[in-house]
Amino acid sequence: MTAQAGPPPSGTRTSEPQGAPAAPPPDLGAALSLRGLWKRFGEKIAVKGMSLDVPAGSFYGLVGPNGAGKTTTLSMATGLLRPDFGTVHVRGTDLWQRPDEAKRGLGVLPDGVRLFDRLTGTQLITYAGLLRGMDRDTVASRTADLLRAFDLTKDANTYVVDYSAGMTKKIALASALIHAPGTLVLDEPFEAVDPVSAANIREILADYVASGGTVVVSSHVMDLVQRMCDHVAIIAEGQVLAAGTIDEVRGEQSLEDRFVDLVGGRSTGEGLGWLRSSSASS
Numbered sequence: 709m710t711a712q713a714g715p716p717p718s719g720t721r722t723s724e725p726q727g728a729p730a731a732p733p734p735d736l737g738a739a740l741s742l743r744g745l746w747k748r749f750g751e752k753i754a755v756k757g758m759s760l761d762v763p764a765g766s767f768y769g770l771v772g773p774n775g776a777g778k779t780t781t782l783s784m785a786t787g788l789l790r791p792d793f794g795t796v797h798v799r800g801t802d803l804w805q806r807p808d809e810a811k812r813g814l815g816v817l818p819d820g821v822r823l824f825d826r827l828t829g830t831q832l833i834t835y836a837g838l839l840r841g842m843d844r845d846t847v848a849s850r851t852a853d854l855l856r857a858f859d860l861t862k863d864a865n866t867y868v869v870d871y872s873a874g875m876t877k878k879i880a881l882a883s884a885l886i887h888a889p890g891t892l893v894l895d896e897p898f899e900a901v902d903p904v905s906a907a908n909i910r911e912i913l914a915d916y917v918a919s920g921g922t923v924v925v926s927s928h929v930m931d932l933v934q935r936m937c938d939h940v941a942i943i944a945e946g947q948v949l950a951a952g953t954i955d956e957v958r959g960e961q962s963l964e965d966r967f968v969d970l971v972g973g974r975s976t977g978e979g980l981g982w983l984r985s986s987s988a989s990s
């Protein structure tokens with residue numbers, strides 16, 4: 709199955725590339741329903757007809773090897789990157805047709821997108837709240853709550869550019885939560901975060917799901933996904949290899965073993981004999 713040659717189209721085409729199987733209709737009740745998403749960067753097809761339903765109220769993990777297409781998929785699912793083909797529905801609203809309405813219900817922690825880091829922590833969260841059209845009093849009280857919850861109160865007046873990687877992740881996550889969205893989409897939320905902060909974040913997210921919110925996280929840490937999430941999709945080379953509840957996907961195995969079985973690619977370090985001999989000779 710190949711995508712059409714030539715540069716990506718400027719608008720989103722909802723039909724599949726020639727020869728691709730037609731995707732079923734979107735699930736309009738799902739928190740997120742992706743259908744037939746394709747994305748190509750030059751010669752590289754990063755996402756190849758991705759369809760996925762994230763049930764409302766689920767804690768959904770997206771796992772896959774480096775370069776599998778997780779960030780590209782989540783960027784298209786949240787309005788940050790226009791798909792070449794396919795549709796995204798957020799609780800029944802077509803994201804690329806009605807972006808303002810669909811994005812109102814989304815909180816997003818993107819991977820690698822630069823923040824306005826010449827703002828202090830307080831200013832950044834406040835800015836996110838005001839952009840969402842919230843009133844100043846609510847923004848101020850929620851900002852204080854979020855800084856406390858993420859253990860950033862003492863750094864509230866420090867410029868974000870001077871934050872560590874983990875603090876930056878936490879302030880970005882706090883900014884994604886300020887408008888109390890129905891669905892959170894978090895790309896690698898635990899990367900660079902210390903264990904205590906990670907435990908706090910897990911608790912915040914678990915409470916959020918328990919109160920009816922939906923969370924989608926991408927992660928490389930299988931054990932974390934197995935413990936934290938109730939659903940998972942394993943993706944590789946831009947396609948879904950398995951998706952469902954954690955128990956459905958892993959069967960009798962651990963999620964990690966299932967992942968390795970499906971994705972393959974274990975390397976034994978063959979060809980690195982020179983590395984062992986160099987350490988022995990030093």
Ligand SMILES: Nc1ncnc2c1ncn2[C@@H]1O[C@H](COP(=O)(O)OP(=O)(O)OP(=O)(O)O)[C@@H](O)[C@H]1O
Pocket residue numbers: 749752753754772773774775776777778779780781
């Ligand atoms: N802007 C871009 N230009 C060119 N190629 C890109 C671009 N963004 C992603 N890619 C390519 O698309 C593929 C999927 O990348 P993506 O970042 O979505 O993977 P990922 O699953 O998030 O990887 P990782 O786990 O390493 O973060 C990779 O081969 C990557 O090199």
